Amino acid sequence: MDRFAAVERALRDAAPHLLLDVVTGALREEYGVERVELRLADYGLTTLQMVEDVPFTTESVSLRNSPQGRAFGAQEPYVESRAVRGAATVHLPVTVRGDRMGVLTLTVPEERCAPDDLTEMQRICEALGHEILVAERDTDLYLLARRAARLTLAAEMQWQLLPGHSVARPEFALGAHLEPAYAIFGDNFDWSVSAHHLTLTVTNGMGQGMEAALLTNLVVNALRNARRAGLDLAGQASLADQAVYAQYRGELHASVLLLRFDLATGEVEAVDAGSPRMWRLRGRAVTCVDFDAQLPLGMFEETAYVTERLRLEPGDRVLVGSDGVYDSVSKMGEPYGERALARSLSAHRLLPASQVPQAVLRDLADYRGALPLDDDALVVCLDWFGR
Numbered sequence: 001m002d003r004f005a006a007v008e009r010a011l012r013d014a015a016p017h018l019l020l021d022v023v024t025g026a027l028r029e030e031y032g033v034e035r036v037e038l039r040l041a042d043y044g045l046t047t048l049q050m051v052e053d054v055p056f057t058t059e060s061v062s063l064r065n066s067p068q069g070r071a072f073g074a075q076e077p078y079v080e081s082r083a084v085r086g087a088a089t090v091h092l093p094v095t096v097r098g099d100r101m102g103v104l105t106l107t108v109p110e111e112r113c114a115p116d117d118l119t120e121m122q123r124i125c126e127a128l129g130h131e132i133l134v135a136e137r138d139t140d141l142y143l144l145a146r147r148a149a150r151l152t153l154a155a156e157m158q159w160q161l162l163p164g165h166s167v168a169r170p171e172f173a174l175g176a177h178l179e180p181a182y183a184i185f186g187d188n189f190d191w192s193v194s195a196h197h198l199t200l201t202v203t204n205g206m207g208q209g210m211e212a213a214l215l216t217n218l219v220v221n222a223l224r225n226a227r228r229a230g231l232d233l234a235g236q237a238s239l240a241d242q243a244v245y246a247q248y249r250g251e252l253h254a255s256v257l258l259l260r261f262d263l264a265t266g267e268v269e270a271v272d273a274g275s276p277r278m279w280r281l282r283g284r285a286v287t288c289v290d291f292d293a294q295l296p297l298g299m300f301e302e303t304a305y306v307t308e309r310l311r312l313e314p315g316d317r318v319l320v321g322s323d324g325v326y327d328s329v330s331k332m333g334e335p336y337g338e339r340a341l342a343r344s345l346s347a348h349r350l351l352p353a354s355q356v357p358q359a360v361l362r363d364l365a366d367y368r369g370a371l372p373l374d375d376d377a378l379v380v381c382l383d384w385f386g387r
Helices: 003-013 014-032 068-076 116-133 141-145 153-161 209-228 235-249 340-347 356-368
Strands: 035-040 047-049 087-096 099-109 166-169 172-179 185-194 197-205 254-262 267-273 279-281 285-289 309-312 315-320 376-386
Touching: 003 014, 003 116, 014 035, 014 116, 035 068, 035 141, 047 068, 068 087, 068 099, 087 116, 099 116, 099 166, 099 267, 116 141, 153 185, 153 209, 166 185, 172 185, 172 197, 185 209, 185 376, 197 209, 197 376, 209 235, 209 254, 235 254, 235 267, 254 279, 279 340, 285 340, 315 340, 315 356, 340 356, 356 376
Parallel strands: none
Antiparallel strands: 035 047, 035 099, 087 099, 166 172, 172 376, 185 197, 197 254, 254 267, 267 309, 279 285, 279 315, 315 376
């Protein structure tokens, strides 16, 4: 059995809360590692929090100006300058299927910094990430490490719905982010990938706090139920519409943009049921993709929905934003979506899709100046590569 297989097997056999202990022991035995730290990105994607038995014991590090953050952002190993002769500090990103989770930091003998060793240890980080995702069903240890502050109850409910911050396949790369991360109201995103399609939904629920969280939970789970029952995109919207109306009788409703991408052809089906809006960057040109507006889910009984179609070309970038993004205004009263959002999308065209949502939201914060966010701000970015 080779070294990687030995570590992978040890991780698979470990108790959920002991993954770090097991990987530490295995790395010491197989690679001569002296010190191991695991940090996970917080919900706001601003800091890396230590995984430890007593949360918040160790100070967090910034994702923007730290060696760990450099490895996280570049998604490749980063070897620090040798502070101790004969040893090196290596920061390795922990990522699963394009979802950036955190960073594993190791103190290793200098001779273990060869490219082959780093590649093998990076594979161990991927195996660790997979086991963390499984372990989160049985322990709070890793979920606690993801928060830099206490979540509101509404935010706790919303984060349990979200699939992750990013996902990647050969045909596409997708990233999403929500602000404020620790007090989410009604905005949400969801995706599912099959052999032939990517389904993406962006939801903007009505109301605030628990009212908005309960509405969004109903909408997301109704859409998932319809998708898993094999309904087409219009059928998914209709079933969710009926579920919301049956519960609230039109008093509350939810705006949703449903998108279904054919992975082989780049053809996109869309149902625009409300306020989330979409922009496309093709080459250097940014255009707002206008769909026929249909009624939000749950506004009236048995609303019929129809799909529209467009086609993406390899190299296209798509951005979807909630009204908390494009309707935000500057001190002069100009909405962000008029011109500034297109400028931001163009300015960040060289960033990977996983980093674009945060970059756009930082630009939004600068645009608003001292004005605080008065609504959720949700950005989803998709890079289309095609087959």
